[in-house]
Amino acid sequence: MPDDMEAARLIATAALQQHAPQRAVEYLKSLAEKMPADAATLTVLGNAYIADHKPNLALQQFQKAAALDPNNPTIETRVGISEIQAGQSEQGLAALEQVFGKEAGAPIAGPALVVAELRARQLDRAAEVAASLIERDAKNPVYHTLLGEVRAAQQDYPAAESALRAALAVDPDLTAATGDLAQSISQRAV
DSSP states (O other), X not given: OTTOHHHXXXXXXXXXXXXXXXXXXXXXXXXXXXXXXXXXXXXXXXXXXXXXXXXHHHHHHXXXXXXXXXXXXXXXXXXXXXXXXXXXXXXXXXXXXXXXXXXXXHHHHHHHHHHHHHHTTOHHHHHHXXXXXXXXXXXXXXXXXXXXXXXHHTTOHHHHHHHHHHHHHHXXXXXHHHHHHHHHHHHHHO
């Protein structure tokens, strides 16, 4: 069944898991061009383009997917991330802010927004978003780790250490927080 969109999407997803984004693009691109693609297929194709370091092509696919599924916070988040990666930082941040402002979108867009704000050196805003995520789910170690990253960027090493210790209290096996905690402590010692 060469025109089975679902089968092609599954094969492309497997190719992405094997770190073969070009193969994933091959599976989906021609099929998506000759048949009306659904939002899920366009999203996988966008993911393949991101993995293949082609953010402009990814953005096109995510925008098409968003048009088909306009209230999907995952797709809206991918649009924002792709805009940032394609050099449209202001639009991407605005898109992530918009998704974050929706109740269902906050946990999806929030981590990406923290990272984007951190990269844009909007440290106070990144801290606000991370703190808001922790208020929503204090048992999520990723949120505490993000706050620790922001506090370290702000050079508030005691607060960074506290946030990273909170992440480790929730999940003692969290490797990122362990490494960040060690770095925070060494920075503090300097």
